[in-house]
Amino acid sequence: MSDTPIEEMSFEQAMAELERVVGQLERGDVALEESIALYDRGAALKARCETKLKEAEEKVAAITLDADGNAAGTKPLDAG
């Protein structure tokens, strides 16, 4: 079980942990009380995953360069 708090997990961590929790619940080899705790954890992980999935925003910008060719800022990119 990962020690990272759920709210700090990356999507991938949260997803892997969710998968593990679901698998454990489905195998049914945990005590009933533990399975309730697992269920709660699974619900929190699912919420975390959904939050990360909602953060799906497209934002495209092109780097602008200064005279030396270093990144200076951005401008909108109109690539169609």
Place this chain on the structure above:
Amino acid sequence: MDLIDEDTEQGGNTPEFSVSELSGAVKRMIEGEFGFVRVRGEVGRVSRPRSGHVYMDLKDDRSVISGVMWKGVAARQQTQPEEGMEIIATGRMTTFPGQSKYQIVIEDIRPAGAGALMAMLEKRKAMLSAEGLFDPARKKALPYLPEVIGVVTSPSGAVIRDILHRLRDRFPRKVLVWPVAVQGAACAPEVARAIEGFNRLSVGGALPRPDLLIVARGGGSVEDLWGFNEEVVARAAAASDIPLISAVGHETDTTLIDFVSDMRAPTPTAAAELAVPVRMELLAFVGDSGARMTRAMGQRLEMRSQRLRDLSRALPRPQELLETPRQRLDVLSDRLPSALIRLLDRQKLRLSEQSGSLRPSVLTRALRSETQRLDDRAARLAPALSRMVSARREALARRSDKLSLRSVQRDIIVQSERLSSMVRRLDDAQRARVEAQRARLDALERLRETLGYRETLRRGYTVVRGEGKVLTTKAAAEGASGLEIEFADGTLKLGGGAGTRKSGKTPPPEQGSLF
């Protein structure tokens, strides 16, 4: 030979040049004659001073021609000259009068056929591979869901469009595009710079540092893609800390950057697919996970309650638990009275068996035998006693024989002698003591007699008493009813009717003798 000698000697009609004039004439002639040439040869030594011009030798197996490529031209070249490279150079011949040299000023360089280019590429690959840049262990894992994706490509054209389009379809993300030339001489340095530039950005800065890079270019000829074969690009890609996907050309085109990138995508679109997962699938997965979890939990609870029901069914009723013992109790209590009776019968039987053998004759027999024994003993008692007495007597006799009276008698004699001697001594002592005392007593008696009043009486004195008391005064004598006058030879009573006392000696109070 004469002619020449003559000429030399004469020297007259041959015009005379200064060095510069001749040098200039040669220059004009060479430049005029070779104003535009194509020459094929192998690149020899190449030098690139800071001026930006490129100097190189072109050679074949017998000759060498120096070449120079001015800065502006060099920057335009798609193919940069490298030692050992087979090229076709286009340019013009000129001289360098200062050093009596001639050279070719190169306007364009092309590899002498694809084979030459590939040979060179193989050489680079071997070198970088030897350095370990292609090592699979160096390859970094791509992030599962990058937040910011940096794309190094041309800002216009189908490639960036394809990438953005596919990203939007799968999982819209933040995208930073670093515009670069994707062909020509500027391509390699710009691409290398872009990769380095993205790596220099800081996480969470004004320009967020991407967590994934895509270096992309559409399809083209080998020469078009050549920039991505350049060492500088390969090294920049290898040095990138940010995981990097290369997507250059079509699927069949492989460039040097593909060997060092962390992942090679066959096309830019494929790069976008490698970069992000499909959001809808993830949403479905997460939703499905929730459903599976709920289902599993439900099943689990159902399973438990089923098990509980099963167990409680299997649990026997309390009455059932009691039935068997109760039945046993019944059976046993039924058997108890008869068992007692049987036990009693058995004991009775034993008693009768025992009492059967208990008859007076048995006792009498025992008694008889005991009496017999007693008689025997009694018979033996008297002889035994007398035997014992005689034995003791004999022993006594033996002892008394030993017991002699002589010593006792001797002892008695001695002791009685001692006793009589002591008695004698005692008598003597006693006698002596009595005599001494008597002598002392006599002396004292004599003394007393002399001191006593009776001696005085003898000398003519009397003692007058009245009423039992000695009277010493005339008054007292006159007062008395009767007087008694004691003389040495007796007492005379006067008056009072009292008779004369016959020499009644009133014994002095202390006249006793101890003897």
